[in-house]
Amino acid sequence: MKNINLGIFGHIDHGKTTLARVLTEIASTSSLDKLPESKKRGITIDIGFSSFNMPDYIITLVDAPGHADLIKAVVSAADIIDLAILVVDAKEGPKTQTGEHLLILDYFNIPTIAVITKIDLATEEEIKRTKSIVSAVLNSTENLKDSQIIEISAKENKNIDNLKNTIHKTLNSLNITRSSDEYFKMPIDHAFPIKGIGTVITGTILKGKVSVGQDDLKIMPINMNNIKVKSIQRFKKEEKEAMMGDRVGMALHGVDAKQIYRGCILTSSNSKLEIVDKIVAKIKMSDIFRYNIKPKMKVHLNVGMLIVPAIVVPFKKIKFKGKEENIILKEIQKGDECYCSFELDEKVMAEIGDNILITRLDLPPTTLRICGRGEIVEFKSMKDLNIKKEVIRTGNIKIDKNRVFIEGLANSKSSAEKLIGEVVELPDKNITGKLKNTFGTKGYLTADFDGEVSNKDKVILNRLRRWG
Numbered sequence: 001m002k003n004i005n006l007g008i009f010g011h012i013d014h015g016k017t018t019l020a021r022v023l024t025e026i027a028s029t030s031s032l033d034k035l036p037e038s039k040k041r042g043i044t045i046d047i048g049f050s051s052f053n054m055p056d057y058i059i060t061l062v063d064a065p066g067h068a069d070l071i072k073a074v075v076s077a078a079d080i081i082d083l084a085i086l087v088v089d090a091k092e093g094p095k096t097q098t099g100e101h102l103l104i105l106d107y108f109n110i111p112t113i114a115v116i117t118k119i120d121l122a123t124e125e126e127i128k129r130t131k132s133i134v135s136a137v138l139n140s141t142e143n144l145k146d147s148q149i150i151e152i153s154a155k156e157n158k159n160i161d162n163l164k165n166t167i168h169k170t171l172n173s174l175n176i177t178r179s180s181d182e183y184f185k186m187p188i189d190h191a192f193p194i195k196g197i198g199t200v201i202t203g204t205i206l207k208g209k210v211s212v213g214q215d216d217l218k219i220m221p222i223n224m225n226n227i228k229v230k231s232i233q234r235f236k237k238e239e240k241e242a243m244m245g246d247r248v249g250m251a252l253h254g255v256d257a258k259q260i261y262r263g264c265i266l267t268s269s270n271s272k273l274e275i276v277d278k279i280v281a282k283i284k285m286s287d288i289f290r291y292n293i294k295p296k297m298k299v300h301l302n303v304g305m306l307i308v309p310a311i312v313v314p315f316k317k318i319k320f321k322g323k324e325e326n327i328i329l330k331e332i333q334k335g336d337e338c339y340c341s342f343e344l345d346e347k348v349m350a351e352i353g354d355n356i357l358i359t360r361l362d363l364p365p366t367t368l369r370i371c372g373r374g375e376i377v378e379f380k381s382m383k384d385l386n387i388k389k390e391v392i393r394t395g396n397i398k399i400d401k402n403r404v405f406i407e408g409l410a411n412s413k414s415s416a417e418k419l420i421g422e423v424v425e426l427p428d429k430n431i432t433g434k435l436k437n438t439f440g441t442k443g444y445l446t447a448d449f450d451g452e453v454s455n456k457d458k459v460i461l462n463r464l465r466r467w468g
């Protein structure tokens with residue numbers, strides 16, 4: 001049996017909970033509760049989730065109520081969310097959140113089945129229209145063009161079998177891989193004391209593996225160390241170990257349940273997680289974001305399990321005189337790719353390589369507020385990045401009585417003098433020149449060029465200045 005994590009997404013009231021109930025109820029009568037093991041079981045500690053069985057698969061629903069939490073779940077756990085169902089009300093059609101969810105699923109390349117729900121409340125015409133919009137929207141994505149569209153009524157149990165077959169077929173077609181090579185990482189959903197057992201925590205393992213008896217665990221950011229695993233349960237069965245993607249309950253030694261809150265992470269001593277509030281990420285702006293990001297703007301950053309306000313400064317990296325330099329970008333818009341420095345209002349737990357999502361929650365909720373996505377490349381402050389601005393001057397080659405000089409770079413002899421030694425480029429000819437001397441009193445300059453120049457050639461002088 002393969003463990004699958006399935007997320008149900010969609011606009012408010014479009015029928016996520018109802019569909020989850022239908023999928024798990026029908027399945028549970030024939031699956032989990034009838035397993036002989038569960039009859040023998042003692043106290044259940046892997047509580048707080050819904051699941052259902054299918055041939056070869058146990059499917060756990062990603063337990064994340066509310067819009068923001070679902071997005072958090074995808075950003076922080078994209079590696080273990082294997083499949084998504086995106087529900088769309090047949091009568092209403094796609095709404096803002098349908099779009100936002102689809103954007104995120106596309107970003108993180110999560111296989112998706114589009115489900116048109118509540119067909120019992122819609123006319124043929126409405127269903128057809130919604131289907132064609134959904135189909136067009138899916139077609140506009142990068143990764144989800146081939147997604148299936150299924151029409152159902154959860155209330156009247158219409159076409160649920162078809163949906164389940166589609167889920168099954170889709171899972172069969174995926175290459176779901178889990179690795180236990182990395183350090184162990186599990187965000188804690190619940191922590192509570194159970195009499196005779198001790199502190200029990202539940203969660204879904206995002207990285208690595210864990211085994212009974214292991215005693216090198218810690219809880220971040222609250223600094224609880226030397227935690228030992230007393231027992232592990234997975235699908236109500238005692239296990240010796242569990243790994244990436246598994247939803248588990250664990251009894252732990254050395255943990256005070258009262259100190260734990262949602263957002264704490266159970267991890268191994270070789271954890272790569274750091275507690276940071278300064279992040280540098282390589283980002284890609286959404287192709288459909290209609291606004292912009294400017295330096296020092298306040299945005300919201302999804303990082304780890306949190307959404308935190310942050311000051312953003314976009315910049316690019318260029319090679320300048322053989323050295324890599326960080327150059328400020330005055331504005332970034334849809335489709336742009338660059339780097340961003342983020343200074344966060346609060347500390348978060350993250351590691352290099354983690355996904356982030358940038359949103360502008362200052363915009364009205366009726367618009368698409370997701371600016372773009374990114375990947376953390378380093379933890380460094382804006383100051384240490386030493387961001388500069390490019391100051392570009394343009395001039396022209398002038399050839400007068402066999403004398404070659406450049407006009408336009410400076411407007412007086414004294415300001416021209418300050419440029420001596422700088423390197424200029426002739427972008428149309430791939431020639432560079434080193435400014436050598438001033439010429440006359442009008443700010444003209446002479447230069448040593450590494451190629452043949454002609455009258456009126458365009459000359460560019462690009463210099464870097466401190467920014468900020």
Ligand SMILES: Nc1nc2c(ncn2[C@@H]2O[C@H](COP(=O)(O)OP(=O)(O)OP(=O)(O)O)[C@@H](O)[C@H]2O)c(=O)[nH]1
Nearest residue numbers: 011012013014015016017018117118121153154155
């Ligand atoms: N007639 C009919 N009603 C449905 C169907 N699916 C859901 N509903 C109803 O639609 C309403 C919203 O459904 P929910 O499942 O709560 O929607 P949701 O997306 O989970 O809502 P939020 O959690 O608020 O985002 C409820 O009153 C459901 O009973 C359906 O297939 N047919």
